[in-house]
Amino acid sequence: MTNENVHIIDVLAMSLPLILFFYLCVYGFSLSSKSKVLMAIYFLGISVSLFGGGYLLIDNVFPRFGINIKSDSFSFAAYSQEVIIATFKFFVYALLYFVIVEWFKTQQNLKNSELERLKLDDLKNKKELETIKYQYAFLRTQINPHFLYNTLNVLFSQAQKLILNNKRTNY
Numbered sequence: 001m002t003n004e005n006v007h008i009i010d011v012l013a014m015s016l017p018l019i020l021f022f023y024l025c026v027y028g029f030s031l032s033s034k035s036k037v038l039m040a041i042y043f044l045g046i047s048v049s050l051f052g053g054g055y056l057l058i059d060n061v062f063p064r065f066g067i068n069i070k071s072d073s074f075s076f077a078a079y080s081q082e083v084i085i086a087t088f089k090f091f092v093y094a095l096l097y098f099v100i101v102e103w104f105k106t107q108q109n110l111k112n113s114e115l116e117r118l119k120l121d122d123l124k125n126k127k128e129l130e131t132i133k134y135q136y137a138f139l140r141t142q143i144n145p146h147f148l149y150n151t152l153n154v155l156f157s158q159a160q161k162l163i164l165n166n167k168r169t170n171y
Contacts, residue, residue: 009067017057018090021050025094051083 024046031039058079062068 017050017054018086021046021087022090022094022097025091026098029095029098047087050087051080054083055079 025043028039028042028046031042055076
């Protein structure tokens with residue numbers, strides 16, 4: 001069902017302030033890390049500006065450009081009610097968007113820190129393995145001369161025993 005009285009420019013004229021409010025709210029939530037008071041003042045300021053600016057646009061500016069959004073039953077009370085409902089909805093949308101984006105950022109930071117920790121553990125393990133290899137090589141270099149010396153010493157003592165035994169049997 002289409003309404004021939006509603007034009008795309010009318011829809012855009014109504015939507016753009018709410019879209020602007022959405023992004024201003026998202027920015028306002030990022031101020032929460034700085035100061036809660038600053039954030040409250042910011043939200044109060046953009047709400048009052050949107051409310052007053054929207055009424056000024058609908059009642060004075062848009063009609064001068066041929067954009068007629070208000071109907072014959074347009075009243076300040078009805079406007080106030082619609083703006084409060086719309087701004088509340090877009091405030092909640094912005095809050096949900098901000099929370100989801102922050103959650104994803106937190107998850108990404110956790111993932112990055114976990115990857116960094118795993119890389120550091122891997123590097124530590126590689127260094128420990130290399131240290132163990134060097135210790136093993138050092139021990140091998142020490143064992144080889146002792147083994148050779150001990151083997152030669154055993155052979156020498158066995159040879160001396162044989163020589164002494166041969167001399168005794170020959171006399």
